[in-house]
Amino acid sequence: MIEINERDRAVFEAGIKLGALYHQFVGTPISTETIDDLSRAMEQSVILQPYVRSVSVMIDREMVEKRENPEFRYCELEGRMLHVNLQILYKNTIAYAELAYDEGLDYPMMSIKKIEEM
Amino acid sequence: MIEINERDRAVFEAGIKLGALYHQFVGTPISTETIDDLSRAMEQSVILQPYVRSVSVMIDREMVEKRENPEFRYCELEGRMLHVNLQILYKNTIAYAELAYDEGLDYPMMSIKKIEEM
Amino acid sequence: MIEINERDRAVFEAGIKLGALYHQFVGTPISTETIDDLSRAMEQSVILQPYVRSVSVMIDREMVEKRENPEFRYCELEGRMLHVNLQILYKNTIAYAELAYDEGLDYPMMSIKKIEEM
Amino acid sequence: MIEINERDRAVFEAGIKLGALYHQFVGTPISTETIDDLSRAMEQSVILQPYVRSVSVMIDREMVEKRENPEFRYCELEGRMLHVNLQILYKNTIAYAELAYDEGLDYPMMSIKKIEEM
Structure with a gap:
């Protein structure tokens, strides 16, 4: 039997936040002009949300531009447009996580980049 | 057989926009401090989106305050927190629509308030 | 000043339902094997929801197949995969509405197809 | 510098899945009669999704019943109605995670319950 520790909690919380962000906002109407306010x-x-130390959301401007419907001049937020950096602080552990589009796999990949114990 | 006219189109588009807004954003984490940026x-x-002449989204500050979790200091956007005024312009017809919480029915009610032909 | 009538209400409700359906479910993980249960x-x-007389949701199997990630064997529900037929009955008026992918415009188009007064 | 290991990956993936499920489906119209098909x-x-070994979604029937609007006979899926058990298998590690309503905190709590190395 393995005890759940701080590190597990930090990493788990990082996953929750990325999964939540993704599925809350994918599908939102967007254009190059609303990127800044939407990402904010x-x-x-x-x-x-609990244990979040910092987060930055970047939305790929070129991809939005390319996807904008020529007739209606907007598109929808897609997972592949997102680049998110997230830090979770749980007690003394920091988990650094990322959501980034993996071109090779054609997949919006979430990953743990680094773990620090302070 | 009834022809679909401008007025039908304006009213239909108003419904689409309110239904979409509601189900895109309900569930978003919110606190009194993020009300302004989220509503924007x-x-x-x-x-x-097509045919939108204007829209205003107000989120009920008191309700958010009341719903904020005491431990975690945020809550989720609920339909009943929303007050939306929307104008759709389709060709020469303006449809004025609203989403507002109906306390009697305990229901976030969407309605057409007025139709104008210019 | 124009009075809001039964026909306006029927058409408006049709718009609400299509907008809501779209933005609630777009982004849901899907594969060819889960099409039936998800559409149900x-x-x-x-x-x-109020005033719905009938609805059918079809999800384009070919499009799902084509979009399935080769590595992970699933994709996400997109608006263009959806074909929805909806009937709203408001008092004595039936509004027939549709969501269907418009290839020419590359847009998931919602439209009122027919209105009947009984 | 700490290496990311199998256990981190298993736990992270568990978080992703719960966050995603929650924010994809909260807000969906539901009644006691649609609980089974929606949870399925x-x-x-x-x-x-990748690395999922098993999942069970239970929706609290009593809560749905209590929340059903008396006029319209349905409500919306809320986080507190959900009880989810999830197993992630990443290589040789199984992470057991749960989403369950915590009455004391009035919060839909996600947690790691157990980790096994096979």
Whole structure:
């Protein structure tokens, strides 16, 4: 029997936040002109949640531009447009996690990049 | 057989926008401090869409305050917190629609308030 | 000043339902094997709502197949995969609405197809 | 510098799945009659994703009943209605995770219950 430790908790919380962000906001109508305000609102929705030390949400401007419907001049937020860096602080452990589009796999990949014990 | 006219189109588009807004954003983590940025991002997601003449999204501050979890200091956006005014312009017809919490029915009610032909 | 009538209400409710369905479910993980159960759950979420007379949700099997990630064997529900037929009955008026992918515009188009007064 | 190991990956993936499930489906119209099909569709959306060994989604029937709007006879899926058990298998490590409503905190709590190395 393995005890759940601080590190498990930090890493688990990181996963929760990325999964939540993704499925809350994918599908939102977006254009190059609303990228800044939408990414800011997304960051704020994360930073409110427990154990979040910092988060940055970047939305790929080129991809948005390319996907904008020529007739209606907007598109929808897709997972592959997102680049998110997240730090979770649980007690003395920091988990650094990322959501980034993996071109090779054609997949919005979430990963743990680093773990620090302070 | 009844022909679909401008007025039908304006009213239909109003319904689409309110239904979409509601189900895109309900569930988003929110606190009294993020109300302004979230409502702005919500407005922008609507204004991008076809035939929208104007939209205002208000989130009920008192309700958010009351719902904030005492331990974690945030809550989730609920339909009953929303007050939305929307104008759709389709050709020469303006449809004014609203989403507002109906206390009697305990229901976030969407309605057409007015139709104008210019 | 124009009075809101039964027909306006029927058409408005049709818009609400399609907008809601779309933004509730787009982003859901899906594969060809889960199409049937997901479309059934989507239909049920619509049929519960006020004034819905009937609804059918079809998800384009070919598109799902094509979009399935080769490594992970699933994809996400996209608007363009959806074909929805909806009937709203408001008092004595039936509004027939549709969501269907418009290839020419590359857009998931919602439209009122027919209105009947009984 | 700490190496990311199998256990971190298993636990992280568990977090992703719970966060995603929650924010994809909260807000869905539901009644006591659609609980079974909706929870089945939710399970299927999880089981498709990488490293999921098993998942069960239970929706609290009593809570749904209590929340059903008396006029319209349905409500919306809320986080507190959900009880989810999830197993992630990453290489030789199994992470057991749960989403369950914590009455004391009035919060839908996600947690790691157990970790096994095979």
